Amino acid sequence: MKRRVTLTLVIAGFSVALLAFSPQVEDTDVDELEALLPDDDGDGKMLVMVYCTGCHSAAETKHNIAGRKGSNKGTWGDLVNRMVTVRKAPIPREDIKVIVDYLAKHFGPPLPSSGEAGPEDSQTEGP
Numbered sequence: 001m002k003r004r005v006t007l008t009l010v011i012a013g014f015s016v017a018l019l020a021f022s023p024q025v026e027d028t029d030v031d032e033l034e035a036l037l038p039d040d041d042g043d044g045k046m047l048v049m050v051y052c053t054g055c056h057s058a059a060e061t062k063h064n065i066a067g068r069k070g071s072n073k074g075t076w077g078d079l080v081n082r083m084v085t086v087r088k089a090p091i092p093r094e095d096i097k098v099i100v101d102y103l104a105k106h107f108g109p110p111l112p113s114s115g116e117a118g119p120e121d122s123q124t125e126g127p
Contacts (some may be wrong), residue, residue: 009035009121026055027060027111027124028056029057029059029062030049031054032058032059032062033049033053033061033078034049036062036065036066037049037065037106040102040105042101042102043095044098044099044101044103044105044106045102047095047098048102048104051090051095051099052093054089054090055083055087055089057102059114065103065107066107068107069107070107070108070109071103071104071107071108071109072075072104072108073100073101073104073108073111076107076108077096077100077104077105080096080099080100081096095104
């Protein structure tokens with residue numbers, strides 16, 4: 001009897017552990033994150049997918065990136081560096097630059113449209 005109770009408790013504990021440590025990434029969430037991230041000539045998209053979902057779910061990563069759209073390169077750099085220094089994300093230094101450049105390029109401030117006068121266009125020529 002004691003052996004049967006022990007076996008039942010072990011099986012129950014194992015089942016709870018499986019539920020508690022199930023993978024964070026769901027297939028549909030990964031597909032949605034991948035759709036949000038534009039393809040690029042470099043490795044930025046792949047590095048964001050790998051490193052960000054290493055700690056966060058794909059849904060959370062998608063929400064965080066979309067919610068910070070329009071942030072400048074410095075803000076993206078601060079965010080990624082905080083993940084490395086404070087949260088101990090295992091991102092190599094050379095990959096940090098690629099990730100920050102990718103996020104700033106695709107989720108940074110909007111570029112002025114061709115019809116808008118930029119600083120170099122706003123000067124008038126003298127007589």
